[in-house]
Amino acid sequence: MKRHVLSVLVENQSGVLSRVSGLFSRRGYNIDSLSVGETEDPKVSRMTIVVRGDDHILEQIKKQLNKLIDVIKVVELDPEQSVFRELALIKVKTNMTTRASVIEIVDIFRANIVDVAADTLTVEMTGDEAKIEAFIALMDSYGIAEIVRTGLTALQRGNKAIKNLNEI
Amino acid sequence: MADCEGVIDLKASEAIIKCLLEEQVDTVFGYPGGYILNVYDALRRSKINHILVRQEQAAAHSASGYARVSGKVGVCIATSGPGATNLITGIATAYMDSIPMVIFTGQVKSSLIGRDVFQEADITGATESFTKHSYLVKNANELPRIIKDAFYIASTGRPGPVLIDLPDDIQSEEIEFKYPDTVDIRGYKPTTTGHMGQIKRAVKAIEKSSRPLIIAGGGVILAKARAELLRFVEKTGIPVVHTLMGKGALPSQNPHYVGMIGTHGFAEANMAMAKADLLIFIGARIADRAWGGVGDKIPKSVKIIHIDIDPAEIGKNVGTQIPLVGDAKYILTEMTEKIGKLDNSQWLSEIQASKKPQKSGSSDRVEPKYAVRLLSDKLNDNAVLVADVGQNQIWAARNFEDRPNRHFLTSGGLGTMGYALPASVGAKIAEPERQVVAVVGDGGFQMSIQELGTIAANNLGIKIILFNNSRLGMVRELQERRFGKTTEVFLDKNPDFIKLCSAYGIEGIRVNNNSELEKALEVAIEKEGPFLVECLVDPTESTL
Ligand SMILES: Cc1ncc(C[n+]2csc(CCOP(=O)(O)OP(=O)(O)O)c2C)c(N)n1
Numbered sequence: 001m002k003r004h005v006l007s008v009l010v011e012n013q014s015g016v017l018s019r020v021s022g023l024f025s026r027r028g029y030n031i032d033s034l035s036v037g038e039t040e041d042p043k044v045s046r047m048t049i050v051v052r053g054d055d056h057i058l059e060q061i062k063k064q065l066n067k068l069i070d071v072i073k074v075v076e077l078d079p080e081q082s083v084f085r086e087l088a089l090i091k092v093k094t095n096m097t098t099r100a101s102v103i104e105i106v107d108i109f110r111a112n113i114v115d116v117a118a119d120t121l122t123v124e125m126t127g128d129e130a131k132i133e134a135f136i137a138l139m140d141s142y143g144i145a146e147i148v149r150t151g152l153t154a155l156q157r158g159n160k161a162i163k164n165l166n167e168i
Numbered sequence: 169m170a171d172c173e174g175v176i177d178l179k180a181s182e183a184i185i186k187c188l189l190e191e192q193v194d195t196v197f198g199y200p201g202g203y204i205l206n207v208y209d210a211l212r213r214s215k216i217n218h219i220l221v222r223q224e225q226a227a228a229h230s231a232s233g234y235a236r237v238s239g240k241v242g243v244c245i246a247t248s249g250p251g252a253t254n255l256i257t258g259i260a261t262a263y264m265d266s267i268p269m270v271i272f273t274g275q276v277k278s279s280l281i282g283r284d285v286f287q288e289a290d291i292t293g294a295t296e297s298f299t300k301h302s303y304l305v306k307n308a309n310e311l312p313r314i315i316k317d318a319f320y321i322a323s324t325g326r327p328g329p330v331l332i333d334l335p336d337d338i339q340s341e342e343i344e345f346k347y348p349d350t351v352d353i354r355g356y357k358p359t360t361t362g363h364m365g366q367i368k369r370a371v372k373a374i375e376k377s378s379r380p381l382i383i384a385g386g387g388v389i390l391a392k393a394r395a396e397l398l399r400f401v402e403k404t405g406i407p408v409v410h411t412l413m414g415k416g417a418l419p420s421q422n423p424h425y426v427g428m429i430g431t432h433g434f435a436e437a438n439m440a441m442a443k444a445d446l447l448i449f450i451g452a453r454i455a456d457r458a459w460g461g462v463g464d465k466i467p468k469s470v471k472i473i474h475i476d477i478d479p480a481e482i483g484k485n486v487g488t489q490i491p492l493v494g495d496a497k498y499i500l501t502e503m504t505e506k507i508g509k510l511d512n513s514q515w516l517s518e519i520q521a522s523k524k525p526q527k528s529g530s531s532d533r534v535e536p537k538y539a540v541r542l543l544s545d546k547l548n549d550n551a552v553l554v555a556d557v558g559q560n561q562i563w564a565a566r567n568f569e570d571r572p573n574r575h576f577l578t579s580g581g582l583g584t585m586g587y588a589l590p591a592s593v594g595a596k597i598a599e600p601e602r603q604v605v606a607v608v609g610d611g612g613f614q615m616s617i618q619e620l621g622t623i624a625a626n627n628l629g630i631k632i633i634l635f636n637n638s639r640l641g642m643v644r645e646l647q648e649r650r651f652g653k654t655t656e657v658f659l660d661k662n663p664d665f666i667k668l669c670s671a672y673g674i675e676g677i678r679v680n681n682n683s684e685l686e687k688a689l690e691v692a693i694e695k696e697g698p699f700l701v702e703c704l705v706d707p708t709e710s711t712l
Pocket residue numbers: 557558559560561583584585586608609610611612613635637639640641642643
């Protein structure tokens with residue numbers, strides 16, 4: 001099933017997140033990730049939702065989202081025309097012998113070490129999904145203690161903006 | 169705060185009543201309790217008529233019946249916790265049938281929400297998937313805006329129930345009141361007019377087709393587009409079938425009327441669907457019950473025009489070549505104007521020739537199909553028939569004649585037993601001058617039987633036609649067909665319904681067979697007040 005990235009502008013109000021996530025579970029849509037945060041307008045939040053489904057399902061998802069009163073606008077982001085990023089924090093098990101090589105890989109990936117303990121390193125890594133997956137795969141051989149990922153977040157490239165909220 | 173124009177200081181509960189008056193609400197259906205006391209106190213001092221139901225589910229069904237007959241937004245009100253949860257089935261029923269309603273619920277004090285205190289229930293959460301929208305009021309000053317928006321949302325676009333949850337402390341706060349004049353919800357701009365290019369495409373497709381068929385759904389009735397449909401049909405000569413919710417969209421006597429489709433529909437209507445080369449769905453969801461028995465017989469080559477106010481309905485259950493989002497009333501008017509006069513008489517007569525005379529049963533007891541036909545003949549041209557769920561619903565739907573000013577109400581989407589009695593209360597209160605008849609089964613009657621209390625207390629002249637087959641008849645039939653054996657469908661120990669009604673001060677007649685029926689119906693219709701006609705029906709009587 002094809003993966004689609006939706007950028008959804010919603011009223012920044014309690015209950016919105018539950019309405020949106022409830023919609024996905026209720027109607028049996030597959031959701032890979034959902035990230036949400038305030039926008040330049042504090043009354044509006046932007047959700048980035050990664051969904052899987054054929055064109056028919058995607059069409060329904062968009063329409064059902066649009067039906068929610070608190071949803072202001074739904075746009076499907078074209079991967080060619082957009083920047084996709086995800087943040088992951090990865091706690092890698094290390095010891096005297098492996099530490100240096102982990103640091104080396106972190107450097108190659110232009111990731112950051114944000115915490116150091118006797119037997120772990122915590123790495124902060126931003127990138128598209130493929131990059132994060134690749135990094136995690138490499139770290140697996142050292143032993144991963146914990147991972148947290150934000151889910152994809154995205155913007156259209158160039159001077160395009162999903163705005164003009166009142167004109168839609 | 170008298171310096172701002174039109175702004176007055178008011179207690180929130182008083183403000184709520186003022187908002188209701190602004191929305192032309194004259195009647196609310198409800199049941200009081202501890203966390204809605206403030207609103208009730210304000211209600212007491214207002215000119216709004218409050219109908220005390222006997223269970224909250226009935227308040228929602230009554231509001232729904234009221235909305236469907238009056239064409240206005242139905243309003244109901246209940247306390248927090250159990251009052252609110254009792255409403256749930258009624259709200260879900262209204263949602264499935266797209267009925268405009270605003271529901272007020274009491275809630276525990278704002279500061280106590282989330283602590284599982286006495287009579288706390290997360291009603292906005294619980295009803296999330298079957299309200300069009302809902303509000304948990306956190307700031308009393310937002311009430312006028314919320315109520316204005318709620319009525320707008322409930323009644324525009326695809327109508328539906330909107331719930332407003334009112335914490336106890338919010339109800340008694342002092343607010344600066346001014347009722348907003350306008351609504352501007354940036355996430356809610358329903359399309360009503362319909363895309364002109366699409367309308368033209370649809371018209372062209374209709375002109376080119378040789379066997380077009382209209383499938384009218386509940387949307388035609390909700391859009392108050394019956395007259396527009398009639399005009400369109402008269403100009404184009406296109407035959408019309410309908411869903412259960414679309415019953416009444418076109419009068420049964422109209423030469424273009426074919427009948428109801430679906431699992432419980434008529435063979436000729438389903439056949440017409442299968443033979444058509446162009447299907448024009450108007451305000452129909454085309455869910456499984458409507459599609460049942462035909463869906464798989466429809467050739468892939470058929471062209472489909474789908475007219476609906478809700479874009480999400482288009483392409484949801486059936487694929488469409490020509491989607492037309494908008495208000496059926498507007499779109500039908502435009503199409504009628506744009507389309508040339510067509511001749512579909514051959515196709516129409518082909519369908520009409522396939523009509524078979526309705527089976528007439530030969531029962532020693534009352535034959536329900538005959539009974540509904542007789543009832544239909546005796547009722548006025550503007551009667552309202554409210555059917556419950558089960559065999560009784562289908563007997564009613566298949567045999568009650570639709571006339572231009574008649575109304576047929578039933579719970580089509582959710583299929584909620586117990587709907588008819590309270591919905592008929594709402595219908596009768598909306599239009600006291602019209603005849604209102606509830607057709608119920610012995611099962612469904614007992615799901616809302618407490619509403620005899622509401623009917624009696626308000627002396628509502630509702631006529632109840634009870635088809636007593638001592639069975640959960642429709643389930644009995646399904647079990648026999650699917651498993652060959654029946655279980656837990658026996659109501660042989662039913663109470664004496666005549667005596668039961670009599671305990672409420674409601675008169676009634678028991679009818680043992682067809683020959684006693686006519687007299688009984690005449691007496692029932694003649695009498696001023698409520699009346700029960702209990703028809704004894706053979707337990708093996710079939711639905712179709
Ligand atoms: C609230 C509810 N519970 C259960 C059902 C399932 N159900 C559908 S029809 C039916 C039987 C109804 O019996 P009755 O009211 O006597 O009507 P009849 O079919 O006998 O005319 C049942 C149980 C339902 N539709 N609604």
